[in-house]
Amino acid sequence: MKAFISSLMILSALLVASNTQAASIYAGQATAAAVCSQCHGVRKQSQGSVFPNLAGKDASYLKTALKQYRDKTRLSEVMNNIAASLSDKDISNVASYYARLKP
Numbered sequence: 001m002k003a004f005i006s007s008l009m010i011l012s013a014l015l016v017a018s019n020t021q022a023a024s025i026y027a028g029q030a031t032a033a034a035v036c037s038q039c040h041g042v043r044k045q046s047q048g049s050v051f052p053n054l055a056g057k058d059a060s061y062l063k064t065a066l067k068q069y070r071d072k073t074r075l076s077e078v079m080n081n082i083a084a085s086l087s088d089k090d091i092s093n094v095a096s097y098y099a100r101l102k103p
């Protein structure tokens with residue numbers, strides 16, 4: 001597990017270094033670990049959880065959902081508050097991070 005995590009981190013660093021224009025999954029991972037994972041977990045949620053699983057979902061789907069929560073065209077008391085504090089860059093980073101996780 002430890003080796004897996006460090007290879008994941010090296011991979012993230014390489015991806016960031018090779019394309020600085022692209023969304024930073026490293027930054028996305030930091031946001032996810034600090035904020036999102038408290039509810040969404042990192043991988044699969046238990047069945048019947050009220051918190052939808054995000055891993056492996058399409059990045060553009062996740063981005064759209066977060067922007068809708070932010071501008072309150074999609075309503076969820078919890079997610080409206082959380083998305084309000086995210087910049088476009090945060091949204092794109094965190095969406096790329098979750099999209100790359102294997103569900």
Ligand code: HEC
Nearest residue numbers: 035036038039050051052062065066075076078079082094
């Ligand atoms: C306090 C708990 C909590 C935290 C923290 C949280 N979420 Fe959520 N999230 C929820 C709940 C509850 C829902 C379901 C809301 C609904 O029914 O629309 C949700 C829904 C979502 C959805 C929609 C998923 C789908 O399948 O349509 C996305 C995307 C999402 N959250 C992303 C995030 C991200 C990114 C973060 C971190 C920045 C985050 N959430 C942090 C509770 C949380």
